[in-house]
Amino acid sequence: MLEFGQEFEKGLHYDDFLDRYATAEQRSRWNAVHERVVLTPTQQDLLRSFKREMKVMVLAGAWCGDCIEQCPIFDRFAEMTDTIQLRFFDRDDHEVIAKALQICGAARVPAVMFLSEDGFPCGRYGDRTLSKYRKMAADLTGAACPTGLGRDDELLAAVVQEWLNEFERIQLMLRTSGRLRQKHGD
Numbered sequence: 001m002l003e004f005g006q007e008f009e010k011g012l013h014y015d016d017f018l019d020r021y022a023t024a025e026q027r028s029r030w031n032a033v034h035e036r037v038v039l040t041p042t043q044q045d046l047l048r049s050f051k052r053e054m055k056v057m058v059l060a061g062a063w064c065g066d067c068i069e070q071c072p073i074f075d076r077f078a079e080m081t082d083t084i085q086l087r088f089f090d091r092d093d094h095e096v097i098a099k100a101l102q103i104c105g106a107a108r109v110p111a112v113m114f115l116s117e118d119g120f121p122c123g124r125y126g127d128r129t130l131s132k133y134r135k136m137a138a139d140l141t142g143a144a145c146p147t148g149l150g151r152d153d154e155l156l157a158a159v160v161q162e163w164l165n166e167f168e169r170i171q172l173m174l175r176t177s178g179r180l181r182q183k184h185g186d
Contacts, residue, residue, distance in 0.1 A: 002096060002097065002100045003119070004057060004100075004113055004115055004119060005055070005115060005118065005119015005120065007057070007089075007094075007096075007097060008055050008057055008085075008087055008115060008119060009087075010087075010089075010094075011057060011058075011087025011088055011089050012088050013086070013088070014071075014074075014075040014078070014086060014088060016088075017060070017062070017088035017090070018030055018062060020090075021061075021090050022062035023062070026062045026063060026068070027062075029068045030062070030068050030071070030072060033068055033069055033072045033156075034072035034075065034076070036153070036156060037072050037073050037076045037156065037160060039076055039077075039080065039160070043160070043161075043164055044080055046164070046168060047077055047080035047081045047164075047167075048080055048081055050081050050084070050171045051083065051175055052083060052116075052117065052171060052174035052175050052180060053083050053085060053117035053174075054083060054084055054085065054114060054115070054116070054117070054122070054167075054170055054174055055085045055087070055114070055115035055116070055117065055119065056078075056084060056085065056086045056087070056112060056113075056114055056167075057089060057097070057113040057114075057115065058071060058074060058087065058088045058089065058112050059089050059091050059094065059097055059098055059101050059107075059109050059111040059112075059113075059126075060088055060091065060109050060110045061090065061091045061092065061109050062090070064109050066109065066110060066127055066128060066132075067109050067110045069132075069156075069159070070110055070128075070129075070163065071088070071110055073159065073160050073163050074086055074112075074163070076160075077163075077164065077167055083171075091107055095107075098111075101113060101126075103126055103127050108126065108127040109126070109127060110126050110127055111124065111126035111127060112125045112126050112166075114166075114167075114170040116174055116177070116180065117174075117180075122170050122173055122174065123170050123173070125163075125166045129158070129159045129162035129163060130162060131155060131158035131162055132155065132159055135155055
């Protein structure tokens with residue numbers, strides 16, 4: 001079984017990942033999305049309220065459109081709080097992690113593994129959020145049931161919120177963990 005806590009230490013910070021794996025054109029696309037990700041004051045306050053350290057492993061590809069659209073969101077979250085420790089792993093260079101984080105039988109990206117401060121797995125999420133899948137399904141088949149998301153900015157805001165919901169869920173899991181409450185005396 002893969003020891004995610006040990007693997008986490010081998011990951012790269014956001015900019016280091018892009019420096020190593022992204023072409024200039026890919027980096028430009030990641031930067032453009034990063035600039036578009038704007039957290040509301042409520043979202044910022046929520047992230048700043050996080051108390052427990054959470055390690056977040058992101059399996060990604062600099063070339064991947066879904067990663068370009070979503071991974072900058074994670075970096076914005078990490079900018080708001082020291083409790084989020086974010087590390088990136090290239091899907092093709094980390095085959096063991098890619099296999100362990102398969103989604104729907106394939107090494108799809110982005111795939112996220114959330115860990116406690118001491119490296120225990122707490123949850124997985126990826127490769128797209130519900131809003132993104134709804135949009136894709138509507139584009140494929142014609143909208144039988146409109147998503148209500150008409151513009152790219154609206155879709156981005158929905159995806160940001162859905163990812164934030166998952167980060168908050170893991171944070172609350174960590175905050176209410178009997179084991180961690182005993183460890184921290186709270």
